[in-house]
Amino acid sequence: MIVDPGFAIVAVAAVDLALLTLLLVVAWQMLQSRQLFAVVMLSGIYSLLSAAFFVSLDAVDVAFTEAAVGAGISTVLMLSAMLLTARREKPLKVGRAPVGLIAVLIVGAALFYASIDMPAFGDPNAPANAYVGQAYVDRTPNEIGVPNIVTAVLASYRGFDTLGETLVVFTAGVAVMLLLGVGSPRGGRAVSDPDAGNQLEGGQAQGGARPERDA
Amino acid sequence: MRDEHLILRVMMKVLFAPIILFAFYVQFHGDYGPGGGFQAGVIFAVAFILHGLIYGVGATRRALPQGALTAMMAVGVFLYAGTGAVTMLLGRNLLAYDALVPNSTHHAGQHYGILVVEFGVGMAVAATMLTIFYHFAGREPEIRDEDW
Numbered sequence: 001m002i003v004d005p006g007f008a009i010v011a012v013a014a015v016d017l018a019l020l021t022l023l024l025v026v027a028w029q030m031l032q033s034r035q036l037f038a039v040v041m042l043s044g045i046y047s048l049l050s051a052a053f054f055v056s057l058d059a060v061d062v063a064f065t066e067a068a069v070g071a072g073i074s075t076v077l078m079l080s081a082m083l084l085t086a087r088r089e090k091p092l093k094v095g096r097a098p099v100g101l102i103a104v105l106i107v108g109a110a111l112f113y114a115s116i117d118m119p120a121f122g123d124p125n126a127p128a129n130a131y132v133g134q135a136y137v138d139r140t141p142n143e144i145g146v147p148n149i150v151t152a153v154l155a156s157y158r159g160f161d162t163l164g165e166t167l168v169v170f171t172a173g174v175a176v177m178l179l180l181g182v183g184s185p186r187g188g189r190a191v192s193d194p195d196a197g198n199q200l201e202g203g204q205a206q207g208g209a210r211p212e213r214d215a
Numbered sequence: 216m217r218d219e220h221l222i223l224r225v226m227m228k229v230l231f232a233p234i235i236l237f238a239f240y241v242q243f244h245g246d247y248g249p250g251g252g253f254q255a256g257v258i259f260a261v262a263f264i265l266h267g268l269i270y271g272v273g274a275t276r277r278a279l280p281q282g283a284l285t286a287m288m289a290v291g292v293f294l295y296a297g298t299g300a301v302t303m304l305l306g307r308n309l310l311a312y313d314a315l316v317p318n319s320t321h322h323a324g325q326h327y328g329i330l331v332v333e334f335g336v337g338m339a340v341a342a343t344m345l346t347i348f349y350h351f352a353g354r355e356p357e358i359r360d361e362d363w
Contacts, residue, residue, distance in 0.1 A: 060249040061249045061250070061251075063249075064241075064249050064250055064254050065253060065254055065257075068254050068257040068258055068261070069253075069257055072257060072258075072261050073257055073260065073261065073264070073344055076261075076264050076268070076348065077347060077348065077351060080348065080351040080352040081351055083352075084351070143322070143325075144322060144325045144329075145321055145322035145325060145326070146246045146247075146322075146325065146326070146329065147246065147247050148245065148246055148247055148248060148249070150249070150251075151245050151246050151251055151329060151333075152325075152329075154251060155251070155252075155328075155329040155332050155333055156310075156312060156325055156328070156329055159299075159309075159310035159312075159328075159332065160299075160309065160310060162295075162332070162336065163295055163296060163299065163310070165253075166291070166292055166295050166335065166336050166339050166340075167292060169339055169340055169343050170288055170289075170291075170292045170339055170343060172343060172347070173288050173342065173343035173346045173347060174288075176346060176347045176350050176351075177285070177346060177350065180350040180351070181350075
């Protein structure tokens with residue numbers, strides 16, 4: 001199917017505008033809501049919308065990661081972290097609001113000013129596309145032979161970086177295990193807190209020793 | 216008590232295998248299309264997290280115990296770093312995959328190296344995500360209905 005190029009440009013611009021408007025609306029709703037459950041759900045929607053926007057920018061790999069990590073895993077992790085705390089955000093202290101507003105306005109104005117100097121989208125002479133990026137595109141077919149250049153850069157050219165990233169993920173897992181405890185009597189198991197009035201059926205946690213209480 | 220979420224439970228049973236299959240597709244097709252170890256690991260973990268959300272974390276922990284996850288985390292990193300060590304033992308730089316299959320006409324060493332390394336990343340990421348989920352979600356056995 002051959003699409004009129006003029007129509008394609010208008011259609012892409014309309015989709016981009018719609019996605020960006022939705023992003024703004026969702027972000028505003030997140031600011032307004034004091035209900036943590038709604039905020040967590042909205043942040044998942046925000047990630048999904050940005051993933052759609054990345055697809056529209058032809059950054060499929062980034063979109064994939066954003067959809068899986070941002071919309072999927074982080075939402076669930078925030079949800080399970082939310083269960084450990086109160087369901088509502090504390091009321092806002094109005095007195096400090098102007099300072100934050102001024103700081104945001106100044107930084108926002110600086111970012112707008114910087115965006116004037118940004119190269120046009122897809123500009124082949126833009127620094128991001130010209131030097132190293134161009135070299136990867138030119139050399140990957142001869143040196144790596146992998147159709148997906150992103151994978152070639154990630155796993156081969158920048159293999160050492162990715163090793164570091166994997167180690168960071170590994171360290172995060174180890175840190176969570178150490179902090180929340182994998183072998184401790186209450187670690188990873190139901191916590192019974194008499195003060196919360198949320199007694200679980202019969203002592204999963206009561207049976208074991210409670211060293212942090214004894215200390 | 217949990218029998219009330221009948222639709223969710225049935226849908227979970229339908230969706231579990233396709234999600235795992237998709238994770239493996241993303242894992243091993245990363246050379247040719249979008250995706251790779253990080254995304255595949257997360258998708259793999261998502262299947263088990265969905266299981267945990269619907270059937271309770273206790274059931275998921277029985278299906279895939281924490282001990283196995285801890286081992287997977289270590290093995291994943293070991294696969295990645297081990298590939299680098301092997302290329303060094305073969306006399307090339309760290310992670311110079313061409314050393315794996317010398318004198319190949321179609322970069323077989325690069326293909327094998329990327330495959331192994333990405334598999335290590337996928338394993339480490341999947342195990343880490345599930346470990347974090349187990350430790351956070353395991354403190355409160357299930358989401359009460361009034362919280363939704």
